[in-house]
Amino acid sequence: MDIFSGWIPQFHMNYVFQWRAVWASLPHLLEGTLVTLEITVLSMMLGVAFAIALAMGRMRTTGVWYHIATAWVEIARNTPALFQVYMAFFGLGAFGIYLSPYTAVLAAVAFNNAGYLAETLRGGFKAVPDTQMSAARSLGMSGLQAHRYVVLPQVLRIVFLPMTNQMVWAMLTTSLGMVVGLKELAGVTQLEQSRTFRTFEFFLAAAAIYFLMAKAILYSARLVAWRSMKRGA
Amino acid sequence: MNALLNTSLTGNDMLFLLKGAAGTLALTAIAVIAGSLIGVVLGVVRAERGWLLDRVLGGLCDVLRSVPLLIQLILFNSFVSLIGFPLSAFASGAIVLSLYMAVNCAELVKAGIASVPRMTRWASRSLGMTYACDLRYIVLPIGLRTVFPSWVGLSLAIMKDSALVSVLGFFELLKSSQTLITRTQEPLLLLLIVGAFYFALSFPIARLAARFERSTLR
Amino acid sequence: MIDIRAVQKSFGSLEVLKGIDITVQKGEVLSIIGASGSGKSTLLYCINGLQPIQGGSIHVDGIDVHAKSTNIDALRQKLGMVFQQWNCFPHLTVLENVALAPRVVLRKSKAEAQDLAARQLERVGLASKLNNYPSELSGGQQQRVAIARGLAMQPSYMLFDEVTSALDPELVGEVLDTMRMLAEDGMTMICVTHEIGFARDVSDRVAFFSQGIVEEIGPPEQVINAPEKERTRAFLNKVL
Secondary structure, eight states, X not given: OOOSSSSSOOOOOOOOOOHHHHHHTHHHHHHHHHXXXXXXXXXXXXXXXXXXXXXXXXXXXXXXXXXXXXXXXXXXXXXXXXXXXXXXXXXXXXXXXXXXXXXHHHHHHHHHHHHHHHHHHHHHHHHSOHHHHHHXXXXXXXXXXXXXXXXXXXXXXXXXXXXXXXXXXXXXXXXXXXXXXXXXXXXXXXXXXXXXXXXXXXXXXXXXXXXXXXXXXXXXXXXXXXXXXXXXX | OHXXXXXXXXXXXXXXXXXXXXXXXXXXXXXHHHHHHHHHHHHHXXXXXXXXXXXXXXXXXXXXXXXXXXXXXXXXXXXXHHTTOOOOHHHHHHHHHHHHHHHHHHHHHHHHHHTSOHHHHHHHHHTTOOHHHIIIIIIXXXXXXXXHHHHHHXXXXXXXXXXXXXXXXXXXXXXXXXXXXXXXXXXXXXXXXXHHHHHHHHHHXXXXXXXXXXXXXX | OXXXXXXXXXXXXXXXXXXXXXXXXXXXXXXXXXXXXXXHHHHHHXXXXXXXXXXXXXXXXXXXXXXXXXXXXXXXXXXXXXXXTOOOOTTXXXXXXXXXXXXXXXXXXXXXXXXXXXXXXXXXXOGGGTTSOGGGSOHHHHHHHHHHHHHTTOOSEEEEESTTTTSOHHXXXXXXXXXXXXXXXXXXXXXXXXXXXXXXXXXXXXXXXXXXXXXXXXXXXXXXXXXXXXXXXXXXXHHO
């Protein structure tokens, strides 16, 4: 990298862009995209389910549940996602658990989702004042009714945006599947480019697809939010 | 120790891991510092220089946050080779991470500036302070302080994302551990060591930042 | 002299000032009273250029406030402003709050600026609070810090925007006393206020604003004690 000879760096473009290869591989790329979306949705569903349990565990201040939940949350939030994928794929082998690339990535992303969403949910609950609960109870509602009609709708309103962002993050993180041989979008891109040597074109196409997916998630979320929260602030 | 843990890891191996850890920290430090400096400038420009510039720059920032870092790293690396300007994995990684940091930092800075009440800025302008003085002595000190905990969170995220530079071949911590794993076939132990390292750095700093945030809620 | 001629100001389609003509001479204390929304505070913000005007002109010592060629930062050094919500800088101590502008704008040395600040703070009775942060002070004390901050720039004119409205009743007195002292020292002041007693006792002239125009203006004996206009009478009956 000789940047000192001459005032202007010399760019050598000994490269002709070949987009046809990408176009020809489009079906494969789309297959990969489907896998990406599948894992994204599943990992979010699993993540939310576990997050609810974790949040409840974290809202007590003592006990076994609290410590397990805290350990999960803190490990998920303080270690790299790639590390979590490696743990799921390689690390569990020491316990005799051999996960397929698909399951490993799903497990790792879901684990991570659960950790972050647990904190989001906990924050959402804390943000709804206790007075709301008191008001509902004093109207004669049972605890369950109060939660269902008064507290939870407000919590959902607060956590909706962070949850959407988490979903976009999950989708972007599935790209780590490439490292363990999973044929999601990044993995397929890697295979195709190693076959055709068109690294730049293929990864640019992949980048574009990820961008579109991220936008799609954000806009659908905005639509859902607008439709369901039209009535009442 | 070998007998106790029944491992074939040697002292040299640990040194190798340590070098990897140093690589991780180096990447993180460069990305955080460069990214923050660029990010502050970007954030100020976006917050203060009119909505058109904000939209345009916002669009660019948006792209960098909607494409996986993994893809960005590979794309950038292949691009610089294409144009005849190949960079080392470390350099590519540092640049991409810095830009990623800058883009996210700009969002924070923008929010921080917006959090300074208009009346406070009017007070400083009323004293005859110029726009630049207002920015330098009032807005930035207050605004940056407000977003400091988020900035810490962002820096820690960069540290964790530095692991991705391993796909470009750079021997940061995770990749170093992979090399050892292929030799010793002891994935769990090595991964636990690596995980412990990240955790040991990230957890206390995150906790401190959270405490700082609670204490400055004046 | 502050010369306000035919000033018109709108926020979008809402007309707030519909033609204001006032001249304030050096050494004069002018109080502006009137109902909320009558445009009183807005006029002050127009005088020091924080708000643009859509018609008319404002000249301070012969300089057009809203002309593009005017160096507004330099002009604001002559105009001290104190706000309803004092707006102390939360990240600086009381002394630093007052010393900042002299240091940064007037380019005084740190020692000079702090000396000046200390003297102004003593003048408003806060000599013992120099190293406290604004959040540690009461509203009345913070307001006096804001006044000292404005005074430290040694302005020719001081603009007060309802500076006691946000204070608890028992804290109002200390701020009014400070303003009284400034008036006695000969400061030129324009005070937008709800404190009719202050307006009557301290001002040279009182202006009553109603719906964007100056309904009545004259010495306090006239405007407050024996108002000529019906609207003025109605307003005073409501508040007194």
